[in-house]
Structure formats: C-alpha cells, structure tokens
Amino acid sequence: MLVDAGDGVVSQLLGAGIALETVHNIALTHMHWDHILGYPAFVWGSWNAGRLKLDVIGPLGTEAMHEQLVESYYREQAEWAIDLGFLRAGFDDITVRDVPVGWSREIAGCLVEAGPVYHPPMHALAFKFTYREHTLVVTGDTAKCDELIEFCRHADVVVIDACAAAPSPELAPERRRIIERLHEFHASPQDCIDIAAQAGVGKVVLTHHLPGATHNFDVSNYAGAVLIGNDMDVIAI
Numbered sequence: 436m437l438v439d440a441g442d443g444v445v446s447q448l449l450g451a452g453i454a455l456e457t458v459h460n461i462a463l464t465h466m467h468w469d470h471i472l473g474y475p476a477f478v479w480g481s482w483n484a485g486r487l488k489l490d491v492i493g494p495l496g497t498e499a500m501h502e503q504l505v506e507s508y509y510r511e512q513a514e515w516a517i518d519l520g521f522l523r524a525g526f527d528d529i530t531v532r533d534v535p536v537g538w539s540r541e542i543a544g545c546l547v548e549a550g551p552v553y554h555p556p557m558h559a560l561a562f563k564f565t566y567r568e569h570t571l572v573v574t575g576d577t578a579k580c581d582e583l584i585e586f587c588r589h590a591d592v593v594v595i596d597a598c599a600a601a602p603s604p605e606l607a608p609e610r611r612r613i614i615e616r617l618h619e620f621h622a623s624p625q626d627c628i629d630i631a632a633q634a635g636v637g638k639v640v641l642t643h644h645l646p647g648a649t650h651n652f653d654v655s656n657y658a659g660a661v662l663i664g665n666d667m668d669v670i671a672i
C-alpha cells in the first residue's frame with residue numbers, strides 16, 4: 436500500500452528496494468500537487484515494469500484526477516504502448532474510487548479505514564491500517580481537530596503532518612507570511628504532540644517538513660516516542 440504519490444515517488448520506491456510492479460494499492464490523502472505529482476509517473480513506471488493490477492482510493496476528486504492526469508493526457512500514448520506489446524491489464528483496468536470518511540475494507544488481511552482530517556478547502560482523508568492488532572495512522576495534511584484525535588485513539592504509530600512549524604527567522608517577511616497562513620490547515624509540531632498525547636498514541640512521526648523549519652515542542656505531557664521523520668526511515672509497528 437502506497438500512501439500518497441508526490442514528486443519523486445518512483446525513484447524513492449526504487450531506492451527503498453521496492454519493485455514498482457509489486458505495489459497494487461494506493462491510498463491518496465488529497466489532491467494537492469505535492470501529494471500526487473508522482474502519480475502518473477508511478478502508473479506508467481509500474482505498468483511498464485509489469486504491474487498487472489492497481490486499486491486506488493482517495494477522497495472526492497480522486498477519480499477526476501485519474502481521468503485528467505492519466506486517461507485524458509496519456510490514453511493515446513498508452514494505446515501506442517499496447518500496440519508495442521504491453522498488456523492492457525494494469526492500465527485499462529485500474530480501479531479508482533472516491534471514498535468517504537468511514538469507508539473501510541480488508542486488503543490482504545489488513546483493515547484499511549478512511550478517517551476525518553481538517554484541510555480546507557480540500558476534500559482530504561487520513562488512513563488507518565490495522566494488521567494483527569497493530570495500528571498505523573497516516574494523516575496526510577491536516578490541522579488539529581477533535582475528529583482526528585478520535586480516529587488516532589490508541590494507535591501504535593501515527594505519521595502526521597507537522598508542516599506548520601515556525602518559519603526560519605532568516606526568511607523574507609513575505610515568505611514568513613505564507614508559512615504562517617499555512618498554519619490554518621496544517622498542524623504544528625506541538626499540535627502533533629498534543630494530538631498524540633490526547634489520543635494515547637504510542638509513537639508519533641512528524642513529517643511534511645518545510646525547508647529550514649525548526650521543530651520546537653514540549654513533550655512533558657506525552658509519554659510516547661517522537662520521531663522527526665526522514666526519507667527512507669523504516670519504522671516498526
């Protein structure tokens with residue numbers, strides 16, 4: 436299960452030693468560019484590598500994104516590739532579904548659930564994965580909200596948007612203002628710790644860092660572990 440497909444997802448998967456054609460499920464948290472720019476690259480790269488099926492879920496707008504970024508633009512090239520000998524399977528039969536908060540399905544023994552976040556004006560989802568009584572939540576982009584705290588309750592690991600960190604003091608004032616406005620729809624590192632504490636989460640992984648952001652937070656009310664996530668981290672759940 437790949438969660439989100441930002442720019443560079445193909446090279447990052449290969450760098451992590453994951454064969455592209457073995458990824459058969461994608462959960463997209465929302466349609467902001469930084470979460471989907473690599474989606475067409477993944478569809479093409481994995482299909483050309485031999486992927487024969489793909490199921491994609493995401494919030495309202497996911498089906499339209501696939502239609503516009505893959506079908507509308509690349510259909511002609513796909514037909515050319517099929518003419519070369521690539522199988523239709525894996526391109527023609529990709530299933531893409533808009534799913535609501537509360538959606539759930541068991542995939543390969545893992546319960547996958549879609550949950551609520553606050554990231555206006557986008558339709559956006561968090562995803563929870565429960566496998567052998569171990570639970571991971573990946574929030575995607577979100578500000579702190581009560582519904583997300585409930586969704587994260589007692590999760591073993593929560594990978595969370597900590598984008599709203601204090602901007603670097605070296606930034607120009609107009610850049611600082613942009614980042615400060617982002618705080619309306621992203622959580623700060625302290626919000627993430629507070630969410631983890633209030634939800635009784637075992638380990639919280641802060642992600643979605645902006646260049647030069649500083650991660651100041653107080654963990655005195657949180658008994659769990661805090662990780663500043665980096666590319667290629669492997670986290671046991």
Ligand SMILES: [Zn+2]
Pocket residue numbers: 465467554557576
């Ligand atoms: Zn976003």
Ligand SMILES: [Zn+2]
Pocket residue numbers: 467469470576643
């Ligand atoms: Zn984002």
